[in-house]
Amino acid sequence: MFDVRAVAAGAASRAPFFDEDSGLGRDADVRSRPARGGLQQGSTPGLYGGTGQRTLCDVGRLERYLTDPRNDRKARAWTKALGLRTGGIPEYLDRLTPVLLRHDTLVKNHDYKKGKAVPFHSLLQAGIAILVDERGLPAVKCSCGNPLRPFEGDRNRISVTFEDGNEKWEGYDRSEVVVVRPAPRALERISLVDVEDPDRGLERPVGTAGEDDSVFDTRERRAVPPLAGTTFGEASRRLAERGLAVAYAGEGPPPDGARVTASDPAAGVELGFGAHVALSVTEGGAGESGSGGRTTSPGAESSRAAEEPRAPSSPPSAPSSSAVSSPSPSGPTGSERPGSGAPGETPGATAPSSGAPATGSGPPPPGTGTGAGSPPATATGAPSGTTASSPPAGDPVTSAAPPPATGTHASGAPATGAPGTGAPALTGPPAGTATGTADAATPA
Numbered sequence: 290m291f292d293v294r295a296v297a298a299g300a301a302s303r304a305p306f307f308d309e310d311s312g313l314g315r316d317a318d319v320r321s322r323p324a325r326g327g328l329q330q331g332s333t334p335g336l337y338g339g340t341g342q343r344t345l346c347d348v349g350r351l352e353r354y355l356t357d358p359r360n361d362r363k364a365r366a367w368t369k370a371l372g373l374r375t376g377g378i379p380e381y382l383d384r385l386t387p388v389l390l391r392h393d394t395l396v397k398n399h400d401y402k403k404g405k406a407v408p409f410h411s412l413l414q415a416g417i418a419i420l421v422d423e424r425g426l427p428a429v430k431c432s433c434g435n436p437l438r439p440f441e442g443d444r445n446r447i448s449v450t451f452e453d454g455n456e457k458w459e460g461y462d463r464s465e466v467v468v469v470r471p472a473p474r475a476l477e478r479i480s481l482v483d484v485e486d487p488d489r490g491l492e493r494p495v496g497t498a499g500e501d502d503s504v505f506d507t508r509e510r511r512a513v514p515p516l517a518g519t520t521f522g523e524a525s526r527r528l529a530e531r532g533l534a535v536a537y538a539g540e541g542p543p544p545d546g547a548r549v550t551a552s553d554p555a556a557g558v559e560l561g562f563g564a565h566v567a568l569s570v571t572e573g574g575a576g577e578s579g580s581g582g583r584t585t586s587p588g589a590e591s592s593r594a595a596e597e598p599r600a601p602s603s604p605p606s607a608p609s610s611s612a613v614s615s616p617s618p619s620g621p622t623g624s625e626r627p628g629s630g631a632p633g634e635t636p637g638a639t640a641p642s643s644g645a646p647a648t649g650s651g652p653p654p655p656g657t658g659t660g661a662g663s664p665p666a667t668a669t670g671a672p673s674g675t676t677a678s679s680p681p682a683g684d685p686v687t688s689a690a691p692p693p694a695t696g697t698h699a700s701g702a703p704a705t706g707a708p709g710t711g712a713p714a715l716t717g718p719p720a721g722t723a724t725g726t727a728d729a730a731t732p733a
Contacts, residue, residue, distance in 0.1 A: 291410050291442040293395065296430075297455040298416035304400035304407070305433030306363055307354055314346040314387075314431020319416035319484045322391045323465055327444050329392075330542075331425015332472035332479075334532045335507075335563030337388035339481035339491045341499060345418040346387035346431035348498060352379055354434065362404050370399050370406035370436040371428070384496050385420035385428055389484055392467040395440035395447070396427050406436060412449050412466060414458055416484075423495055424471035425479065440468050473522065473545065480532060482507060482563075490532075490562060505532075510559035513552060513566055521547040521570050528566055536565035543570045 296302070298316040301309045319338060329336050339345070355364045355378050368375050390413055398411035413419070418431040427437040444466060451457045476495050483489040490505040511531045516524040522545030525535045547570040554566065 291447045293410040293412050293447045293449045294398075295412045295449050295451045295455045295457070296398065296414065296417070297458055298414045300453075300455050302400070302430070302433045302435060303453055304402050305435060306367060306399075306401045306406075307351075307434040309432050311350070311354075312347055313351055313354075313434055314418045315344075316418050316432060317345075317389055317416045317484060319389055319391060321393055321415035321460055321465070327466065327468055328470055329467050330470050330472050330534075331421065332474075332476055332529055333425075333534045333563070334480040334529060335482050335490075335534075336391065336425070336469070337421065337479060337481050338391045338484040339388055339493060339499065339502070340483055340485050341491065341502065344387075344498065345389060346420055346429075346498065348382055348385065348387065348420065351429070351434050352382050355382075363401060366401060366404060366406040367434070367436055370408070370438070382420075384423050386422075386479055386493060386495050387431065387498050388419060388421055388479065388481060388493075390415050390417050390419060391482065391484070393461065393465065394427065394467045394469060395442075395444055396469075397438040397440055398430065399436050399438075401435070408438070410440060410442065410447070412447075414461075421479070423475040425476060426469055426471050439470070444468050473525070473542075480529075480562075507532075507562040510561065511564075513554050513556050513558050513560065515556040516549050516552045516566075516568065517556075519549050521545055521549060521568065524549045524552075524568055532562045533560060534563060534565045536567050547571060 298318070307313060317338075317340065354360055355367060361375075364375050364378065368378065371381075373381055393415055394413045396411050396413055397408050398413075399406040399408050401407070413427075413430070419427045419437065420429040420431060422428045426439060429435070430437055447463070447466075449463065478492050478494045481491040481493055483491055488506065488508050490507045491499075492503045492505060493499065494501050511533055513533065514527045514531060516527065519527070521535075521543045525545075528535050549568050549570050551569040552566055553569075554560065560566070
């Protein structure tokens with residue numbers, strides 16, 4: 290079991306890097322989204338939210354705090370937690386993008402105690418403002434400046450504790466918590482949903498705070514493009530450009546070079562923003578390992594996509610293929626829910642469900658780089674772990690994609706990147722119950 294500390298929207302951190310009232314960021318009341326697929330890639334359209342009405346994070350102020358000589362000890366602890374050099378703080382911050390969580394999200398959080406960053410597993414409530422890096426990974430909690438890394442563990446084996454003013458919030462469901470995995474490539478822009486008007490989408494260039502957002506209608510239907518015969522990486526990119534997400538079952542995504550044989554829904558079917566499309570792929574592509582493309586059997590809710598894929602142009606020709614499962618969409622389906630719960634509310638039992646631990650497999654996709662915008666994570670709750678990319682003390686992420694849009698924060702450095710792809714999905718977590726002040730899950 291992984292002990293996880295709940296963090297409610299608007300609640301003060303226990304030992305923050307900076308005072309919660311210093312104006313670094315502001316949380317919002319957000320209706321959390323169902324997420325049957327617990328693993329989501331950072332490029333998933335609609336994974337995060339935004340608003341055009343107020344500033345979510347004051348990145349310039351955070352930079353001033355971290356580069357102030359009086360805060361040198363905090364800066365060294367902060368950069369160590371993220372695998373950076375203190376001299377790289379301005380450049381790193383200029384590549385981060387402010388967003389609002391639309392799901393209750395598992396992360397590795399950090400307290401600041403005795404001059405050190407002390408890590409702990411944390412569940413951040415939907416509505417919390419964060420900064421995400423170039424591959425869509427949570428990087429900083431805005432209100433206090435605490436550094437964030439990917440959750441290291443099995444989301445199906447967590448015990449969530451609600452304490453210190455973080456009462457169990459309305460609508461909390463352990464089976465719907467999300468773990469974000471890095472997009473295969475650095476992103477040019479992030480497709481957000483306006484949490485104050487879910488019919489309004491926001492295309493936000495990476496490294497900008499909303500001043501360069503372009504608006505789109507999330508109610509517009511989007512046709513699934515022809516994908517049979519393309520590679521998995523190309524299919525993911527095409528879907529993301531349409532505001533659609535790719536879904537898959539099992540331990541991790543197929544390699545980028547895996548060949549797509551069919552999609553479900555088929556080409557031409559129109560879907561809403563953020564909807565997921567299941568892809569059937571051969572187990573290996575040119576120059577790729579076949580083992581990297583294998584996936585496990587989809588869950589009951591997506592068995593049709595796995596067993597009866599509808600080919601858009603021609604039936605699968607490979608003797609062995611892996612079916613990619615389709616979870617519920619990340620796009621808007623109504624108004625966002627207020628994110629605060631009733632103080633003193635006693636945690637109750639959660640609904641049991643079942644599923645497989647989340648792990649990753651396959652080689653990293655080409656052209657991803659190892660830039661400072663992507664913290665690493667290793668899933669340790671399953672027999673075979675997965676390693677996410679990290680923000681080492683090196684150069685920013687680069688790729689061979691076409692030149693991206695650029696944007697700046699207070700210090701003016703440009704943000705670069707290449708398009709990301711869709712979202713991983715798993716079936717539900719194992720059965721569990723909650724008693725007392727902790728929400729505990731025990732695997733079936």
